[in-house]
Amino acid sequence: MSLVVQKFGGTSVADSEKILAAARKAVRAHQHGHQVVMVVSAMGKNTDTLISLAAEINEKPPAREMDMLLSTGEQVSVALMAMAIDSLGYKGVSLTGAQIGIKTDSSHTKARIHSISTDRMKALLDEGNIVIAAGFQGIDDQFNITTLGRGGSDTTAVALAAVLGADQCEIYTDVDGIYTTDPRVLPEACLVPRVCYDEMLELASLGAGVMHSRSIEFGKKFNVPIHVRSSLSDGPGSLIVDDADTAGMVVSGAALTRDEAMVSVMDVPDVPGTILKIFKPIADRKITVDMIVQNVSDDDTTSISFTVPRGEAAEAVSVIKDVVAELGGTLAPVNENVSKVSAVGLGMAHEAGVANRMFRVLADAGINLEIITTSEIKISVLVDRTNALDALRTIHGEFSLDKIEAQPNEVRPSETAKRDVSALDVIERLQVIGMEALTIDDIVLDNTQARITICKIPNRPGLAASLFEQIADKGVFVDMIVQSFNNEQIADITFTVKREQLQDAVAVAEEASKEYGCEKIDFRERISKLSVSGIGMRSHTGVAMGSFEALAEAGINVEMISTSEVRVNVVVDGDDGARGLECLQTRFAEELES
Known part of the structure; x- marks a missing residue:
């Protein structure tokens, strides 16, 4: 039986009518034979309201207590969603991040996910339940509630899809999908049917607010197809996958x-x-x-x-x-x-x-x-x-x-198969060192x-x-x-x-x-171009600094620099290339091994 993770953002669960609409989407997927995990954000502007309330009490509230406060928004949403599922004649069980077993570090208000237990979710799914998970939150080793920061519910959804081996992760939002540029700025912007992880990481860093970088990093690391769709219609949406196959498009956004x-x-x-x-x-x-x-x-x-x-x-x-x-x-x-x-x-x-x-x-x-x-x-x-x-x-x-035309958009069997064969061993290793740990794919010397x-x-x-x-x-x-x-x-x-x-x-x-x-x-x-590429380059900001530091310690001068969301490039003297490569490999040895 296939498994689908569906995430509904705050605007998609802003009131009782929208909660029921989201519940009907989950039930429809369940009726089609899928096991369904829903990830739900706080209702509407609830998080903003809680932040304002905290500011009225304390100008600089403790980060731990802010996490305790903000996590209640999602707890309200998941309980109401479970009630909505029940009202439609199906079984739904709501779970907080702690009840799921989402373990994080202790960086309050911006925690990173270390590991996720799947036993309870799998048991509930096997019993025929729709599982409703609270987005944006987890628990640290001291049982303190933590929150994941900006885009936290997206990150929760893609992470759950990864550990559960889901066929895809559907992100329901108040827009139709990913556009060639911000349609609020340029009305002529078009919906992009398919985009690859690297392109989406770049666009997310440039202000494309549909999804946050950390969730895309999860998708790329664990080969999770991500389908961004409207919660208000049944349009084709946009797929974020490993190879977008954009039919000759040189520029996608x-x-x-x-x-x-x-x-x-x-x-x-x-x-x-x-x-x-x-x-x-x-x-x-x-x-x-x-x-x-x-x-x-x-x-x-x-x-x-x-x-x-x-x-x-x-x-x-x-x-x-x-x-x-x-x-x-x-x-x-x-x-x-x-x-x-x-x-x-x-x-x-x-x-x-x-x-x-x-x-x-x-x-x-x-x-x-x-x-x-x-x-x-x-x-x-x-x-x-x-x-x-x-x-x-x-x-x-x-x-x-x-001039891009909308078209039907479904995850291809080959994309699901790729996830099945390549992602599970990565998940097992990273559950030990941390699912959001920086992963260096390669360090390359171009002479x-x-x-x-x-x-x-x-x-x-x-x-x-x-x-x-x-x-x-x-x-x-x-x-x-x-x-x-x-x-x-x-x-x-x-x-x-x-x-x-x-x-x-x-x-x-x-x-x-x-x-x-x-x-x-x-x-x-003769110059040497050294490139460090990986996943997590934006959320782990020390890659460029680590590269500069390693080269400086070796007495190697940097002549040119270019950076992106997936790569740091530096140019050094041609005679220093091999030594520079060795320095960077030593500096990032742990991340390369992971």
């Missing part, structure tokens, strides 16, 4: 992160450990760093730009100003009037010219690019906030994301690339587009692209190519430097 701020550190020594010294105090304060752009050195110094949420910019500057002064560098004025626009798609890892197209349409729209950073499946640019919406619409239209930098290029619309179009015309495939900020008029562009294509790329760069009036070009025939 675009996203806008509106309130960014750019911090630029200028003229710091280009020596091992510099980047670690700058970012360690930021990491210690748990300030969220997004784009990191470090270009190659100029006269033994380098400049580093990074973005943080606008509300955290002042704190970021305050914690690094002394370090920057000690290094002999300077801090440029913070630019709080920028937004990040990104294109995401698995297809861009294999198809050349995606960056060219994106840069060209933005240039034709008169939109200047402050920062460029690329990863294997994402291109992000920083633009002036006044141009952000136009940039998003331009990219969305260029890749025909407004086949070369690097080119065009120094002090005028920062105006169209230059990046023109440059990379000329490079593409030569048949040169570009991997990493970094455009970093020097001042309001000047930028450096660095990119990597296959070593055998270096001379063709240099010829284009030389012509471009003459045309644009650039100061010089610099190139290196």
Whole structure:
């Protein structure tokens, strides 16, 4: 008998009528021969109400007591849902996280799942019950109630689907599924039938609020097909799976992160450990760093730009100003009037010219690019906030994301079979060290690339587009692209190519430097690209810092950086590649073994 996990969010159980509607969906699945586990959130705005009530009592309530308070919202929902199931003539049993046996660590309000017991749930399912589980909560080793933080019910649902070997996890929400971009921002956004885990992780980090990153990480780690559907209709929804097979789509989504701020550190020594010294105090304060752009050195110094949420910019500057002064560098004025626009798609890892197209349409729209950073499946640019919406619409239209047609959407037998053969041994191992433990899939050394930098290029619309179009015309495939900020008029562009294509790329760069009036070009025939890839890179924020630290301790200088939700890439000198690989393998040995 197949098993389905159904999750209903707060808006889907906001009142008695919606609770009964959700109960009917569960009963219908039960009638079709499925065993059913429901995961239920607190009703409507109940959690917000409890938070406000706590604030009236205590401005800084203890985290343990907040968990005790907030967990009651889901307890109300599961009891009412069980009553609704009973009213429809079927058996339903409500369980709190503790009653299920969801064991977590003791990080109150943001706990991570260590293990989940399945004995009680399986026994109840075998007796013909629909099991109604409280989302968002668990219990630690001291029997304290814990909550999982933002997106906690999604995380509960996918985790239960993993340990129970469910055929799929259905996430019912107040939207139809996953869209090519936020439909509240662009009305022309279209429903995406299928998206892969990596694409969804990138989109979730960029503000696609349908699901939280931790639940997608669970899905990827345990091969759980996730079906995002509307609780208000029976539409096809969107499937999140291992291989989305999007029929030739190069880009599957675009996203806008509106309130960014750019911090630029200028003229710091280009020596091992510099980047670690700058970012360690930021990491210690748990300030969220997004784009990191470090270009190659100029006269033994380098400049580093990074973005943080606008509300955290002042704190970021305050914690690094002394370090920057000690290094002999300077801090440029913070630019709080920028937004990040990104294109995401698995297809861009294999198809050349995606960056060219994106840069060209933005240039034709008169939109200047402050920062460029690329990863294997994402291109992000920083633009002036006044141009952000136009940039998003331009990219969305260029890749025909407004022309996707809805279609029937069901989990394929091959996807269920893959989960059956590959996930259960992973679950057994991770129940010991923690189901949400960071998992490093691979650490890879690429010694086949070369690097080119065009120094002090005028920062105006169209230059990046023109440059990379000329490079593409030569048949040169570009991997990493970094455009970093020097001042309001000047930028450096660095990119990597296959070593055998270096001379063709240099010829284009030389012509471009003459045309644009650039100061010089610099190139290196031998570089090493080190890539750390895994699951949990966003929720475990120490991967980039761990990489910087390991390389600094070995005296290896970092020349370029690009980061994404599933990978951290750093470029080092070609002679340091093998030693750098060994350092990273040693640093992440435990995570690799798991």
